[in-house]
Amino acid sequence: xxxxxxxxxxxxxxxxxxxxxxxxxxxxxxxxxxxxxxxxxxxxxxxxxxxxxxxxxxxxxxxxxxxxxxxxxxxxxxxxxxxxxxxxxxxxxxxxxxxxxxxxxxxxxxxxxxxxxxxxxxxxxxxxxxxxxxxxxxxxxxxxxxxxxxxxxxxxxxxxxxxxxxxxxxxxxxxxxxxxxxxxxxxxxxxxxxxxxxxxxxxxxxxxxxxxxxxxxxxxxxxxxxxxxxxxxxxxxxxxxxxxxxxxxxxxxxxxxxxxxxxxxxxxxxxxxxxxxxxxxxxxxxxxxxxxxxxxxxxxxxxxxxxxxxxxxxxxxxxxxxxxxxxxxxxxxxxxxxxxxxxxxxxxxxxxxxxxxxxxxxxxxxxxxxxxxxxxxxxxxxxxxxxxxxxx
Ligand code: G3I
Numbered sequence: 001x002x003x004x005x006x007x008x009x010x011x012x013x014x015x016x017x018x019x020x021x022x023x024x025x026x027x028x029x030x031x032x033x034x035x036x037x038x039x040x041x042x043x044x045x046x047x048x049x050x051x052x053x054x055x056x057x058x059x060x061x062x063x064x065x066x067x068x069x070x071x072x073x074x075x076x077x078x079x080x081x082x083x084x085x086x087x088x089x090x091x092x093x094x095x096x097x098x099x100x101x102x103x104x105x106x107x108x109x110x111x112x113x114x115x116x117x118x119x120x121x122x123x124x125x126x127x128x129x130x131x132x133x134x135x136x137x138x139x140x141x142x143x144x145x146x147x148x149x150x151x152x153x154x155x156x157x158x159x160x161x162x163x164x165x166x167x168x169x170x171x172x173x174x175x176x177x178x179x180x181x182x183x184x185x186x187x188x189x190x191x192x193x194x195x196x197x198x199x200x201x202x203x204x205x206x207x208x209x210x211x212x213x214x215x216x217x218x219x220x221x222x223x224x225x226x227x228x229x230x231x232x233x234x235x236x237x238x239x240x241x242x243x244x245x246x247x248x249x250x251x252x253x254x255x256x257x258x259x260x261x262x263x264x265x266x267x268x269x270x271x272x273x274x275x276x277x278x279x280x281x282x283x284x285x286x287x288x289x290x291x292x293x294x295x296x297x298x299x300x301x302x303x304x305x306x307x308x309x310x311x312x313x314x315x316x317x318x319x320x321x322x323x324x325x326x327x328x329x330x331x332x333x334x335x336x337x338x339x340x341x342x343x344x345x346x347x348x349x350x351x352x353x354x355x356x357x358x359x360x361x362x363x364x365x366x367x368x369x370x371x372x373x374x375x376x377x378x379x380x381x382x383x384x385x386x387x388x389x390x391x392x
Contacts, residue, residue, distance in 0.1 A: 068392030072096030230266035291336035
């Protein structure tokens with residue numbers, strides 16, 4: 001616990017290392033199936049490219065919209081502002097943009113007394129001109145915080161820092177936002193806290209109430225925006241993900257019982273291609289439990305980590321497409337699900353190149369479009385998922 005100590009960089013690094021090692025443990029613990037068949041996670045039948053045939057290249061945003069769903073992706077200023085062909089593909093396929101990093105504390109807050117909205121404003125203008133929805137990510141997190149925060153935040157000033165940040169940022173974009181990820185990744189059972197919460201300066205300086213405070217300030221600052229509780233690790237039939245699902249449900253129930261203005265759960269959905277503990281029934285039950293609280297659900301950061309798959313591209317593309325299909329066939333059956341965003345649109349720009357590189361050095365292939373902006377079987381899987389989804 002941080003008893004009035006500064007939340008120093010040492011803790012931020014420890015948190016970062018914990019996150020990476022945790023992921024490393026998960027990967028190491030999972031023995032990769034050496035079989036050459038393509039095994040979908042919920043049925044043991046082999047699939048081929050023919051299983052993902054589509055009859056048209058109608059854009060994903062149109063297919064989603066025909067069922068009352070929103071499809072879009074994370075995008076960033078460097079790629080969208082400099083790569084015209086990527087920007088064109090993004091406009092063609094996406095009905096919503098979420099900035100990958102530009103609305104986080106580090107880019108927005110160069111100093112304790114200043115805000116830099118330049119890149120966020122460029123992206124907001126891009127969405128207006130493209131007649132695309134815009135969503136914000138994220139107002140409260142324990143990562144990617146500016147240096148000054150790590151050395152100056154404490155129990156005395158944390159509430160003012162949090163309230164001032166959310167008020168200023170949300171009011172700056174008020175009326176333009178479809179939704180905001182108000183809090184991001186607030187739980188982590190691996191951190192060993194009694195209530196399953198993640199290490200966070202906000203938790204240590206303000207206690208659990210920081211979550212409710214964040215939602216209330218955001219609601220006052222933009223009553224139009226959908227306010228989202230964004231969380232990772234909610235999809236698998238593992239002890240950790242079960243604990244995460246239970247913690248999230250308890251937290252959401254508690255927040256709602258106190259009248260907190262919270263409107264949706266964001267489930268990040270970073271799928272690990274080598275993780276086979278997928279139980280559709282458990283996921284359906286969880287999504288239904290969330291919906292029964294009166295909340296909407298958004299798939300906020302969907303992609304498939306092919307880091308541990310065999311290098312063969314045909315094999316990998318079928319495996320990745322199978323996992324998009326298996327996951328979305330379950331998730332889109334829940335009518336409280338209103339949107340699907342992939343965490344990136346093309347393999348040309350994916351965070352996995354840096355964060356989940358393959359040991360053989362082959363480029364990763366997690367997203368709907370390849371690095372030449374051509375649709376892959378993953379695109380087909382998304383298209384078929386929207387085509388087969390029940391209308392909202
Ligand atoms: O902009 C700086 C640049 O000035 C500096 O020279 C460079 C070297 O340090 O860093 C650049 O910032 C990097 C930033 O991405 C922009 O590229 C940060 O170091 C790097 O940590 C940051 O990574 C992002 C990560 O979140 C941490 O914020 C990834 O791009 C982004 O994909 C990832 O997204 C997260 C979601 O927000 C939450 N859910 C998980 C998801 C994946 O980790």
